[in-house]
Amino acid sequence: MSYHPSNRLARPDAADVAAAIDILRQRFGERLSTGQAVREQHANTLTWLPNEPADAVVFAETEDEVVEVVRVAARHHVPIIPFGTGTSLEGHVNAPVGGISLDVSRMNAIKTVHAEDLDVVIEPGVTRKQLNDYLRDTGLFFPIDPGADASLGGMAATRASGTNAVRYGTMKDNVISLRVVTADGSVVQTASRAKKSSAGYDLTRLFVGSEGTLGVITELTLRLQGIPEAISAGICPFPSVKAAADAVILTIQSGLPVARIELLDGLHVKAINAYSKLTLPEQPLLMLEFHGTEASVAEQATRFGDIAAEYGGGPFTWTTRPEERSKLWQGRHDAYWAALGLRPGARAFATDVCVPISRLAECIAETVDDVAANGLVAPVVGHVGDGNFHLTALVMMDDADEVARMEAMVDRLVLRAIAFGGTATGEHGVGQGKASYMAVEYGEAGVDLMRRIKQAFDPDNIFNPGKILPIR
Numbered sequence: 001m002s003y004h005p006s007n008r009l010a011r012p013d014a015a016d017v018a019a020a021i022d023i024l025r026q027r028f029g030e031r032l033s034t035g036q037a038v039r040e041q042h043a044n045t046l047t048w049l050p051n052e053p054a055d056a057v058v059f060a061e062t063e064d065e066v067v068e069v070v071r072v073a074a075r076h077h078v079p080i081i082p083f084g085t086g087t088s089l090e091g092h093v094n095a096p097v098g099g100i101s102l103d104v105s106r107m108n109a110i111k112t113v114h115a116e117d118l119d120v121v122i123e124p125g126v127t128r129k130q131l132n133d134y135l136r137d138t139g140l141f142f143p144i145d146p147g148a149d150a151s152l153g154g155m156a157a158t159r160a161s162g163t164n165a166v167r168y169g170t171m172k173d174n175v176i177s178l179r180v181v182t183a184d185g186s187v188v189q190t191a192s193r194a195k196k197s198s199a200g201y202d203l204t205r206l207f208v209g210s211e212g213t214l215g216v217i218t219e220l221t222l223r224l225q226g227i228p229e230a231i232s233a234g235i236c237p238f239p240s241v242k243a244a245a246d247a248v249i250l251t252i253q254s255g256l257p258v259a260r261i262e263l264l265d266g267l268h269v270k271a272i273n274a275y276s277k278l279t280l281p282e283q284p285l286l287m288l289e290f291h292g293t294e295a296s297v298a299e300q301a302t303r304f305g306d307i308a309a310e311y312g313g314g315p316f317t318w319t320t321r322p323e324e325r326s327k328l329w330q331g332r333h334d335a336y337w338a339a340l341g342l343r344p345g346a347r348a349f350a351t352d353v354c355v356p357i358s359r360l361a362e363c364i365a366e367t368v369d370d371v372a373a374n375g376l377v378a379p380v381v382g383h384v385g386d387g388n389f390h391l392t393a394l395v396m397m398d399d400a401d402e403v404a405r406m407e408a409m410v411d412r413l414v415l416r417a418i419a420f421g422g423t424a425t426g427e428h429g430v431g432q433g434k435a436s437y438m439a440v441e442y443g444e445a446g447v448d449l450m451r452r453i454k455q456a457f458d459p460d461n462i463f464n465p466g467k468i469l470p471i472r
Helices: 014-031 036-041 063-076 128-138 152-157 203-207 241-253 266-276 294-310 322-333 335-340 357-373 400-419 435-457
Strands: 056-059 080-083 100-103 110-114 119-122 175-181 187-189 216-223 230-237 258-264 285-292 317-319 347-354 380-383 388-395
Touching: 014 056, 014 063, 014 100, 036 056, 063 080, 063 100, 063 175, 063 216, 080 152, 080 216, 110 128, 119 128, 128 152, 152 216, 175 203, 230 294, 230 322, 241 258, 241 285, 241 294, 241 357, 258 266, 258 322, 266 322, 266 335, 266 380, 285 294, 285 322, 322 335, 335 347, 335 388, 347 400, 357 380, 357 388, 357 400, 388 400, 400 435
Parallel strands: 056 100, 080 100
Antiparallel strands: 110 119, 119 216, 175 187, 175 216, 230 285, 230 317, 258 285, 258 380, 347 388, 380 388
């Protein structure tokens, strides 16, 4: 079920593309580029999915400019591919039939912080780190942390998650409202700033996770959290990946309020040590973080140490020193790049699944055995507190047999997760890479309903065609 470049989507008429680009060039001048390098940079670059560049890239700076681009594209039936920072991993920013890559990274204003209401209004190009740097003196922070310094518009579009999800939820739990430009150039406000509402359809949740297929996000209102009084972080080695996963299950079932709980197999720890200059024990490892008061984080750490010991884990060592915590989590966030050092010359294919927490240990154990049995290199890392884990498959692309074995293993991984009551992707999104699994997960009736929603919002299929829905 692997993805291959599509030639079944309808490519727009070349004359229409040329006419749209000519109109936009007159309007945007140097903020429109048709250069090969710029176009390729705005297509998939991070995994082994092919790079499928748009015909042009437009750098929008205001909502009104987004409206202009959408109206021109709609008039000429030219696709639009929204672009934030390009950190997505399933080909979301590819243009399989060409079109206009609409870069909103320059729309990066933090408009209003409502500290008393614990929310903030921003433009879509604001990145996670930019927002938290801005908020630091307010005593507030935005908790969703996927690792990459992604744009928050893109994080909403892909329903991103990350290391803090076990405590703070995902983007669907933290987006209060959106402004979205729809296919006819209208601007829709999806909700008010009220913390709850019983008025009408939940338009916000419909656009969160839509991956740019229903409209272009131009503004977000996000929920904020107070910076905890105390934060502790620590590491705990285990004799096996299964033992570590079993400890995670008991930790969650015990109601221990962890903020982060991350699993790395020994191979990924080795890679992180080399890349980030750390000295972590090179065996299956849990990395944890607790938020609360000085007394509560100490109590939580002690309780976790007792749980870990039941599965042969330990010692659990932890610290509250900010510099040590930052160094530890930076190593975790560098995991993707660190993994590349394990096989120089290999391409990385990062994939993720998510299963009910009760099936986590079983799913990871079967996957690790599958990787080993097929002679592959694919270290494991995961936000296991919510049942989500990742493989960073390292593939020599000139070895056709290895590519085929890796594709087959990933296919089994996704089908295994779905069979366990899980999902093809917990946070990377569908894009092109996981579209073929949608019918397996939702059934044909579910996919048909999604097609009808897409048709209603975008009848000419100009918004990010070829993503989410399997190509017929």
